[in-house]
Amino acid sequence: MPPKTRQRRTPDEARELILVAAQVRLSAYGVRGLTIKDVAADSDINHGTLLHHFGSAEGMRNALLARMTNSLTEDMSRILKENPGPESSIEALFDLMSSTGHIKLLAWRAMEEGRNNQFDMPDASIESVANIIERITSGLSDHDQLRARNMVFLAVSAAVGWGICGTGFQQMFGLSPAQQEEFPRWVGQQMAKLATQ
């Protein structure tokens, strides 16, 4: 019998393959879809190998959480960095939150919040955004600085809330799909008004 051939990956490659498959499953089936057997099957990797790389099912989930959190905060940082005024950045933020990956992550975090201390923000994520905010508001008076931070916080909160329950709530508020689509631009205009006061 010829010896069986195996594909051998570097640990980083294997972890990457697994986490990509895990993220797809999270988006498609929610947290209950994150079983090691299913994730392993989707990434064509033996589930024993998965445990070898992540230690446990919880280890895999924590790794996925960290990965997705970093991805989200990097995207947020980039948007805040690249867009000068409120209008364009707010539309970009709403765009960002219409990506299912980010929304599933935030929903996941909110769901587990309060019981799993592994779930606080990674320091790198906190800093990547905090640095941008710091730069944007540098040179302003204390009052204007707080105001600017509140504005960004409001824009982000609105974008997140819209991503979390926008489609579910649109009927309640009597907004047609077209009006719903216009909503981010409208928010941008309102924020611009507030900024130039």
Added chain:
Amino acid sequence: MPPKTRQRRTPDEARELILVAAQVRLSAYGVRGLTIKDVAADSDINHGTLLHHFGSAEGMRNALLARMTNSLTEDMSRILKENPGPESSIEALFDLMSSTGHIKLLAWRAMEEGRNNQFDMPDASIESVANIIERITSGLSDHDQLRARNMVFLAVSAAVGWGICGTGFQQMFGLSPAQQEEFPRWVGQQMAKLATQ
């Protein structure tokens, strides 16, 4: 041997006991805490009885989802009905979204969205809010009506986003806990400005 004594409840009572225990577990442990055995144990009911009343584990989850959704939309309706201006209603909305129950529900919905068609809003919930919006905006021009609906939608979105990730994001935006606490009031003031333009 004396015959064993049993507590016999009406179906509504039993379902109520079970769903209350289930909601507590959802808040404490997330969706993965919603196993029929644990929920049954918490409500001092045999898990076979639970299945008798809800048919399946998924049936129990759907019932909980409907119950919590109705509770949320009733609270929203009440707030919109009782508060005349933007400022007070917005603070009340933020208060509402700081209740863990509502946030866990929205996170849960967002998490499962896109694959479970049982998860769309119950008609009663849609109407309870839609009626209030209808009443508030009646008599306005088309333009002002859309504007009013957008304002409410923005306020709700911001409150939801703040509830979902407010505590997780506050460090990123350089807001102290005290400033974070002031945030809802600040949003109310800004919305009032926009409304009186």
Added chain:
DNA sequence: ACGGTTATTAACAAGAATGTTAATAATAGT
């Protein structure tokens, strides 16, 4: 080429989660 390291695999084990069944106790209607 050789030897040590380790990523990979299948097989197995243990526990958890869901669901089924038959018996039984409580209740309501007559």
Added chain:
DNA sequence: ACTATTATTAACATTCTTGTTAATAACCGT
């Protein structure tokens, strides 16, 4: 008081999920 209905229960069965182990194939440094 009798009967039909049904809520309740324990015991069992099945599948799912996680984790372990020993063997093995692939790779790296020397």
